[in-house]
Amino acid sequence: MNARSLLRGTYGRLVAKILVLAFLMTSLYNVVTFSQSTRDAVSQSFDDSAKVDMYGLTDRMTDPTMFERYRESVTNIEKVTRFYDALEQDAPDGVQLLSAFDQAMPVADFAGGKTFAYGYGTQESVQGPYEDPILGTQVVDVKSMQLSKATFDFYNLAGQDGVDLDWGAVDYDSGTIPVLLGAGYDGVYAVGDRLTVDYYFKPTQMRVAGFLPPHASMFYQGDINFFLDDHLVVPYPESITGAPESDRAFYGILAFAMLNADIAVDQDQPDSAVFTALQSAATTSGFDQYALLSVPSYLTQFASVRALVHDNFALVMTVELLIAAASLVMSAILTSSASRRRERRIRIAWELGQSRSDLGRAVLTIVALEYVGLAVVFLAITHMLPNHDSAARTLCLVLIALLGAASLQRRRTQLRHTVRHRPRNEP
Amino acid sequence: MNRRKLLLSVVLLALFSALGAGIDAYATIRSAVALEGGDLHSATAVRLDSLGVLDQAELDRTPLTGRLFQDLDGSGHFRVVRTLGRPEPLPIHDGRQMRATDEGVALIGHQVATRSDDGRHYIDYEGQAFLVIGRLGVRADSGLAHDVLLQDWDLASVDGAVVADVEGGAQALPGRGADMAEPVGGRTDQRTNIDYVSPIVITCGWALTLVGSSASGVLVAGFLRPVAALRYRLGNRRAHVLLRSILPLALFAGGVFVTVWGVALASSGALRSAPESAAAAGVPLVLSVVVSAGALSVSLWGRSR
Amino acid sequence: MTDLLTLHSLTKSVREPDGSVRQIFDSLDFVMGSEERSVALLGRSGSGKTTLLRVLAGLDARYDGEYVFQGVVLPKRLDPLADHRRTHIGLVAQSYDLLDDFTVERNVLFGARGLEHPERRTREALAVVGLEGMGKKPVTKLSGGEAQRVAIARAIVKRPTLLLADEPTGALDEDTEGDILALFDSLQEAGTSFIIATHSPRVAAACHRRVTVKDHRLLELEDAP
Numbered sequence: 028m029n030a031r032s033l034l035r036g037t038y039g040r041l042v043a044k045i046l047v048l049a050f051l052m053t054s055l056y057n058v059v060t061f062s063q064s065t066r067d068a069v070s071q072s073f074d075d076s077a078k079v080d081m082y083g084l085t086d087r088m089t090d091p092t093m094f095e096r097y098r099e100s101v102t103n104i105e106k107v108t109r110f111y112d113a114l115e116q117d118a119p120d121g122v123q124l125l126s127a128f129d130q131a132m133p134v135a136d137f138a139g140g141k142t143f144a145y146g147y148g149t150q151e152s153v154q155g156p157y158e159d160p161i162l163g164t165q166v167v168d169v170k171s172m173q174l175s176k177a178t179f180d181f182y183n184l185a186g187q188d189g190v191d192l193d194w195g196a197v198d199y200d201s202g203t204i205p206v207l208l209g210a211g212y213d214g215v216y217a218v219g220d221r222l223t224v225d226y227y228f229k230p231t232q233m234r235v236a237g238f239l240p241p242h243a244s245m246f247y248q249g250d251i252n253f254f255l256d257d258h259l260v261v262p263y264p265e266s267i268t269g270a271p272e273s274d275r276a277f278y279g280i281l282a283f284a285m286l287n288a289d290i291a292v293d294q295d296q297p298d299s300a301v302f303t304a305l306q307s308a309a310t311t312s313g314f315d316q317y318a319l320l321s322v323p324s325y326l327t328q329f330a331s332v333r334a335l336v337h338d339n340f341a342l343v344m345t346v347e348l349l350i351a352a353a354s355l356v357m358s359a360i361l362t363s364s365a366s367r368r369r370e371r372r373i374r375i376a377w378e379l380g381q382s383r384s385d386l387g388r389a390v391l392t393i394v395a396l397e398y399v400g401l402a403v404v405f406l407a408i409t410h411m412l413p414n415h416d417s418a419a420r421t422l423c424l425v426l427i428a429l430l431g432a433a434s435l436q437r438r439r440t441q442l443r444h445t446v447r448h449r450p451r452n453e454p
Numbered sequence: 455m456n457r458r459k460l461l462l463s464v465v466l467l468a469l470f471s472a473l474g475a476g477i478d479a480y481a482t483i484r485s486a487v488a489l490e491g492g493d494l495h496s497a498t499a500v501r502l503d504s505l506g507v508l509d510q511a512e513l514d515r516t517p518l519t520g521r522l523f524q525d526l527d528g529s530g531h532f533r534v535v536r537t538l539g540r541p542e543p544l545p546i547h548d549g550r551q552m553r554a555t556d557e558g559v560a561l562i563g564h565q566v567a568t569r570s571d572d573g574r575h576y577i578d579y580e581g582q583a584f585l586v587i588g589r590l591g592v593r594a595d596s597g598l599a600h601d602v603l604l605q606d607w608d609l610a611s612v613d614g615a616v617v618a619d620v621e622g623g624a625q626a627l628p629g630r631g632a633d634m635a636e637p638v639g640g641r642t643d644q645r646t647n648i649d650y651v652s653p654i655v656i657t658c659g660w661a662l663t664l665v666g667s668s669a670s671g672v673l674v675a676g677f678l679r680p681v682a683a684l685r686y687r688l689g690n691r692r693a694h695v696l697l698r699s700i701l702p703l704a705l706f707a708g709g710v711f712v713t714v715w716g717v718a719l720a721s722s723g724a725l726r727s728a729p730e731s732a733a734a735a736g737v738p739l740v741l742s743v744v745v746s747a748g749a750l751s752v753s754l755w756g757r758s759r
Numbered sequence: 760m761t762d763l764l765t766l767h768s769l770t771k772s773v774r775e776p777d778g779s780v781r782q783i784f785d786s787l788d789f790v791m792g793s794e795e796r797s798v799a800l801l802g803r804s805g806s807g808k809t810t811l812l813r814v815l816a817g818l819d820a821r822y823d824g825e826y827v828f829q830g831v832v833l834p835k836r837l838d839p840l841a842d843h844r845r846t847h848i849g850l851v852a853q854s855y856d857l858l859d860d861f862t863v864e865r866n867v868l869f870g871a872r873g874l875e876h877p878e879r880r881t882r883e884a885l886a887v888v889g890l891e892g893m894g895k896k897p898v899t900k901l902s903g904g905e906a907q908r909v910a911i912a913r914a915i916v917k918r919p920t921l922l923l924a925d926e927p928t929g930a931l932d933e934d935t936e937g938d939i940l941a942l943f944d945s946l947q948e949a950g951t952s953f954i955i956a957t958h959s960p961r962v963a964a965a966c967h968r969r970v971t972v973k974d975h976r977l978l979e980l981e982d983a984p
Binding site for chain 2: 816817818837838841842843844845846848850852856858859860869870872913
């Protein structure tokens, strides 16, 4: 009695068992990769920001003529830059300035498609390529997010694969600014590529320092789902105080752009904390034309999106448990049914004189066939899936090996029982 | 059938019925959760610059499935909606879904104030009263707590932008919809990566449910066979033998169905209608019973003897 | 007096797995008179004894020819044949056909369903076969002889006109075989007719008439083997 004889009449059950367990492993693989990305989704931009109240900061210079005149004076611009510095560097503990501004960035000879264009997918209209008078060439206004290091860190943004911005090298006077690109730019540009950009009417070179991971996001202008996949992320320098003298026009615009910020205040701080910080900065700098807006929807949005991510995860886990239970029950039924047929053949072979080691080898062959077959089918299916995670795959293969080992042990015990005992009423 | 086999039969019936109901509830809740996170738009929603780009007459004639939204006050939270066909259910925690045939009704968030009249709740807009038929949000304290959806497409302005969320995407829209569309959906899907997990879980889950229910039916037929064969040999007619064998199974299946259906309704709340939950819980049971009857018949009388 | 049963020109063949056709019966004729108490059905293994018993029990309707029971031509449809079987026929199969999940009493009760006072009739049948007081015993705990008696009890509980037994003593020792034959005798005295398929010379000798299946027909055996 060899493995083939033992398998006769049970091939259908063998194939069915392999398919049922392969499905279980595939769904487990999916859930493991998914749970990892869920954890990432929560920790990415969620963890720290859970414990703060958000306020919106802006300037009160709404009259364009007045605004223009104010910026003609370097002294005035330096007031604004020192105001920024005071908030950025000297704010009390628990108060953080998160400067961010999504100004469109005209890029020359842009290599990307229309999804990167400023306004695409929003209420605003998309302007196509046009002749830029500063650069003297065709440009496209692309989505961009200019932000400070504090903002970058607050939302747990980071470059992929450890390739990140060197914030120390951000020097606007050098003429080249290192930038990060959203994950959607993968394949459009590469690390080291240079972009020629009209940055507030100043021709500037931007060097691609890296890419953000997919689905990197931040809270911006009341939207907790502000994704940066299609954005050019431009870092602000730590301070621009002292620089406006060299280029009043550029730094005049930049100083006010940097004031576009949220202020995150720890929830255990008193209500007056943000006002105290702003008052102190105003006194130090001499700039008091600021306005503060509360952002009451922030926490509600945050809580509901986090609940959504967790709810969804809990749902997937529940369904996975049901699937696992059903798969294991079906597998047990199929195994039991096939074993009953084989047991009798094994006993007859033993009584006819076949050795136990021979029979043991036949049983081992069947177990190997089942679980190697399972591994092959599992690898074939997961190869076709869009999500590839070698750690999850390895985990599932280890589980398959453990199942196989357990099955072999059980069959060996069964074999010992079969050759020692015979059923009642049989001679 | 002895007690052990009876217990195993009931457990199998319950397991696959629960799996069917569980996958159905999962699909419903997942879809509602995704819609809640995406401002009620699915991942394939597109924005059109104006309603005028659509051929309205053709839209009335074309059997589409989905929704059209237009913002009424610029906030994004006060919208008029047109329901087409039977789209994915909106996330609601109370009341019922909007149907394509409903007119003058509203779905509102938990925090939206209403006017009571004769036991019903209304919200007024431009002199018109809209009957509140449900509350938006998978939970009361959701991001939709301040949202209002009114169903009366006469309120829509031809020049206003429209978000079209229909099956088949922009291509399915009559008129110049496909040319003028920009995608707006997919925000929560990006957070939850459910775009690739869910189809696999749902498809394979249902496959396992149907295969498992059938296999259970065959197994139970094996349990029933000795008694059924004996009854036939003792001179009972085939229909009588089949009925006496399958009826107790059907009764157990009925008990399982009531239990599983009850739990499914409780978990999906207002999201899923009772008939839809019943179908999800009932199909595996019906399949088991039918396969069991078939397998029993074939094993007893299928071959010429 | 009307004969108990008559088979006219019974012809049956089956298609083998390899596609060939095997003839089982070819214009077989058989008459059992109403006064005849027992007929032994002999023949080599594979000659068709069990098949003939299945035809007589109404379990097989795929044949040509005619089956007349107590003057009534039986239709070749399974449902009317089931009615015939329920009313007139008792069956004792080669493998006893007992249900392992049930007790002795429950097994016999299956045969008594539809009768008046089924529990009482069951107890009576068990008493007739000498298994009084064993109703609660699981069938898995029975000896071969006891299991055979339970199968007979179930067959006779409805007091059939004709009892068909297929190798009833095949797996039993001599003494037990003798007990079973004595039981058959007493049942015949009570009015039940028997057709017994057997290889046992002792069983054949105990029957009033002996026929053998040979060359797809039945031949009378005048002398005891």
